[in-house]
Amino acid sequence: MSLPDTQTLLLEQDGPVLRVTLNRPESRNAMSLAMVNELMAVFAAVADDPAVRVIVLRGAGGHFCAGGDIKDMAGARAQLASGESDAFYMLNRRFGEMITATNAQPQVIVAVLEGAVLGGGFGLACVSDVAIAADDAQFGLPETGLGVIPAQIAPFVVQRVGLTQARRLALTGARFNGAEAARLGIAHEAVPAAKLDERLAETLAQARRCAPHATRVTKQLVLDTLVQPLDQLLDQAARDFANAVASEEGSEGTMAFVQKRLPKWAE
Incomplete structure (x- = not known):
């Protein structure tokens, strides 16, 4: 695996874990277009790599992500003034492409949420598989208070917390701490x-006990429950189950259980 060069992200390979740190601490890791593009490049680089089983997302300097980058907004406004009518559309839609890719990433995504978890950072938290929050982290959807909308993250917020809570959070811009985020289901x-x-170390140890390929197939199965008819979903799940039982992982997992030892992938 060859990781791309990045300017806004710090990358650290730790065995089966890839640690991705949003690294713009001077702006509380505001999500610039450069960061969006670099995240997409990193996700694409490791998507098919079975050696990378978990991706940890965290922010540098005690903050996760304070939302979109104001400088990018100003740049898009200048483009609009010069006649590029799709400037804001393209900027916003690119973020949507990134968060969609994060949601579908085959690896387990673990988000460590501290400090500011706002706007786009809030949306990124909502597409993680495991979210661990500091109890004093600050969450919120401030977009409507700025005269804009949470355009690309709204569907993922609804999926995470349900329609009624998403309406309240998006339409009031309410701020709340990590303990409340856990109560709402944004964080686990x-x-x-x-x-x-x-707690992160404990979570990574749990993830390492799960078989790599079975984890990938299970994640896809869970995501497919949102889009596939039930009979079609269960047919595919049965085929995936049969393949898993007959696989090398299935044999190793069964033998490890009988022999009362850890499977090879957890050693």
């Missing part, structure tokens, strides 16, 4: 900030 749990690294 909230812990004191000093315990984030410990």
Whole structure:
């Protein structure tokens, strides 16, 4: 695997874990177009690599992501003034392409949420498979208070918290902490900030106990429940199950269970 060069992200390979750190601390890791493009390049580079089983998303400097980059908005406004009528559309839609790619990424996505988790950062949290929040992190959808809309993240927020809560959060711009984010289901749990690294390590240990290919197929199965008719989904699930049982992973998992040992992928 060859990772792309990045200017706005820090990349660290740690065995089966790829740690991706949003690295614009001077702007609380606001999501610039460059960062969006770099995230997409990293996701594409590792998508088919079975050696990368988990991607950890975190922000540098004590913040996850404070939303979109104001400088990009200003640049798009200048483009609009010069006659490029689709400038804002293209900027916003590119973010939507990234968050859609993150949602569908075959690896397990673990988000570590601290400091500002706002706007686009909030949306990114909503497409993680596991979200661990600091109990004092600050969450919110501030877009309507700025005269804009949470255009690309709204569907993913609805899927995460349900329609009634999504309406309240998006239409009031309410701010709330990590403990409330866990109650709403945006994060799966909230812990004191000093315990984030410990809880992350425990989560990664749990993920490593799961078979790599079975995890990928299971993630796709779960996502397909949103888009496929039930009979079609269950037919495909039965085929995937039969393939899994007959696979090398299935044999190893069964033998490890009988022999009361860890399977090879968890060692």
